[in-house]
Amino acid sequence: MNRRDIPDRSRLRRIPDRASYDREDLHAVLDAAPICHVAFEVDGQPFVIPTIHARHGDEIVIHGAKASRLIKHAATGAPLAIAVTMLDGLVLARSVFHSSMNYRSAVVFGTGRLVEDAEEKMACMEAVSEHLMPGRWADARGPSDKEFNATSIVAVSIDEATVKARTGPPGDDEEDYALPVWAGVVETRTAWGPLTDDPGRHRDVPVPDYLKGYE
Numbered sequence: 001m002n003r004r005d006i007p008d009r010s011r012l013r014r015i016p017d018r019a020s021y022d023r024e025d026l027h028a029v030l031d032a033a034p035i036c037h038v039a040f041e042v043d044g045q046p047f048v049i050p051t052i053h054a055r056h057g058d059e060i061v062i063h064g065a066k067a068s069r070l071i072k073h074a075a076t077g078a079p080l081a082i083a084v085t086m087l088d089g090l091v092l093a094r095s096v097f098h099s100s101m102n103y104r105s106a107v108v109f110g111t112g113r114l115v116e117d118a119e120e121k122m123a124c125m126e127a128v129s130e131h132l133m134p135g136r137w138a139d140a141r142g143p144s145d146k147e148f149n150a151t152s153i154v155a156v157s158i159d160e161a162t163v164k165a166r167t168g169p170p171g172d173d174e175e176d177y178a179l180p181v182w183a184g185v186v187e188t189r190t191a192w193g194p195l196t197d198d199p200g201r202h203r204d205v206p207v208p209d210y211l212k213g214y215e
Helices: 025-034 069-074 116-132 147-152 173-177
Strands: 035-042 045-056 057-066 079-091 100-114 153-156 160-166 184-187
Touching: 025 079, 025 100, 025 160, 035 057, 035 069, 045 069, 045 116, 057 069, 057 116, 057 160, 069 153, 116 147, 116 153, 116 184, 147 153
Parallel strands: none
Antiparallel strands: 035 045, 035 079, 045 057, 057 153, 079 100, 079 184, 100 153, 100 160
């Protein structure tokens, strides 16, 4: 997309070179982030709700109980904003002012629709499960009819989106390079594990192969 065609609310003004409006970049950030934050307004009161999400095609899928305020509101087609962030490192400059973070983030504007088709709804449930726990859907028991009917799925359109990222070392003022202060990047690592067995029944069940990478 030509940057001149970016809608005003999605155009990045502060350090615009860090912005991307490319769909592939957006998909990569959405797929990497374990959770999202959904912003919406009800009767003049703003809310921000953290929740599990998944990208399903070119939509963002969220789920919840039918009575959930977020789900009920999102299902009406009201405007939503969704944000995700991945922290990649602490950037320690020689001055506090220029210290920063390396990150990948995205902000999406869109509207929700209630997923009512049973086949599509099940596919969206699988997408949410596989987003956080790849391989689990095929191993664990699937939703019962009662569980399926108690859960609502909302698919959020990606009408506008901005990806913003920072990478690399600190950028200090020229005169600060002479200061005897260590500068560099402290990389952030996200790790899962160790696995802790459920102390309940059937403790002799072996750890499945798809979970061994978590250890």
